[in-house]
Amino acid sequence: MSVEFVVHPSDHPLAAAERAAILAAPGFGKHFTDHMATATWTPDTGWRDRRVSALAPFSLHPSAAVLHYAQEIFEGLKAYRHADGGVWLFRPEMNARRFARSARRLAMPELDEESFVRGVEALVRADEAWVPDGGSEHSLYLRPFMFAAEAFLGVRPAEEFVFSVIASPAGPYFAAGVAGVTLWISAEYTRAAPGGTGAAKCGGNYAGSLAAQREAREHGCDQVLYLDSADRNKLEESGTMNLCLITATGELITPGLGTILDGVTRDSVLALAPDHNLTPVERPVTRAELSEGCRTGAITEVFATGTAAVITPITAFRSPTDDFTVGDGAPGKTTLTLREHILDIQYGRTQDTRGWLHRVL
Numbered sequence: 001m002s003v004e005f006v007v008h009p010s011d012h013p014l015a016a017a018e019r020a021a022i023l024a025a026p027g028f029g030k031h032f033t034d035h036m037a038t039a040t041w042t043p044d045t046g047w048r049d050r051r052v053s054a055l056a057p058f059s060l061h062p063s064a065a066v067l068h069y070a071q072e073i074f075e076g077l078k079a080y081r082h083a084d085g086g087v088w089l090f091r092p093e094m095n096a097r098r099f100a101r102s103a104r105r106l107a108m109p110e111l112d113e114e115s116f117v118r119g120v121e122a123l124v125r126a127d128e129a130w131v132p133d134g135g136s137e138h139s140l141y142l143r144p145f146m147f148a149a150e151a152f153l154g155v156r157p158a159e160e161f162v163f164s165v166i167a168s169p170a171g172p173y174f175a176a177g178v179a180g181v182t183l184w185i186s187a188e189y190t191r192a193a194p195g196g197t198g199a200a201k202c203g204g205n206y207a208g209s210l211a212a213q214r215e216a217r218e219h220g221c222d223q224v225l226y227l228d229s230a231d232r233n234k235l236e237e238s239g240t241m242n243l244c245l246i247t248a249t250g251e252l253i254t255p256g257l258g259t260i261l262d263g264v265t266r267d268s269v270l271a272l273a274p275d276h277n278l279t280p281v282e283r284p285v286t287r288a289e290l291s292e293g294c295r296t297g298a299i300t301e302v303f304a305t306g307t308a309a310v311i312t313p314i315t316a317f318r319s320p321t322d323d324f325t326v327g328d329g330a331p332g333k334t335t336l337t338l339r340e341h342i343l344d345i346q347y348g349r350t351q352d353t354r355g356w357l358h359r360v361l
């Protein structure tokens, strides 16, 4: 069966002048392109009706399974415009594989890797005019997702699914230079438990994180740092980003996989670490090791990784019982160098020796 997405161009694309105004200051996740990719699945037909057509609302029966039992997964990746005008994706096959793993965990049908990547590519081609110049860290953010569309209130895996990709132009994450953020170490909330859905990129994980995020804000923090649910002692991740520590002895430490998300940026940072004289280490880190390490200087830098912000320096932590900074409270030097290194690869400013880039246009 063909994995190609058939293109039906929109008959009402946004006027070029309006698009240019949006691309001049896109923000994040506020504006959407002219098209969307979709495909549908039922047990009888498998995946079918792959198409790219005008962006439009979905029509759903009020009993659609996703609205009641949250059978939904998603991905996030970006298209980058290089100086020569070419448009590239960064390791999209990693997103495709993770999407399939998330689908298995949520008892949803898997979409083959090739269809996933073709759907993303087809949308980027249809909306090429929406891929910003890469000059100052602009990109086209791509959001593939899948949800249970079957009208049925019984609790069992649905028998009708929609796969879709939408796109949103994104400006530089840190508009005013790379700023450090403060993490709230929640004593109240956890994100995932062994055997749960922590390693899947599903909407339900995010729904459960919003109260914790609000708690963090109320304490003057930007994001949450989750601890493991078993003994509330080991660092997990920040809920939308993975966590990395740099030590005075030259290690780049990050918690091992299991209940956290297997981030593409995390994996890339581990691979790049030796280029920066850092030894990559995946192991548990306790809360005491973090706070004492930051106080004694054994831990010199902390940062978080994710597609949207690439690398975010963490400059302070706060909890109901504790308050401490990392280093002198400014973004770390190695953190910023690693950040530039990944951006240089993504925007084609340095050679892609690892074959991470995937050309679309």
Ligand SMILES: *Cc1c(COP(=O)(O)O)cnc(C)c1O
Residues within 6 Å of the ligand: 076, 201, 237, 239, 240, 241, 242, 261, 262, 263, 264, 265, 266, 305, 306, 307, 308
């Ligand atoms: C998407 C996500 C990340 C970051 O993954 P990337 O592939 O690097 O974008 C980290 N943690 C969670 C919970 C996520 O959903």
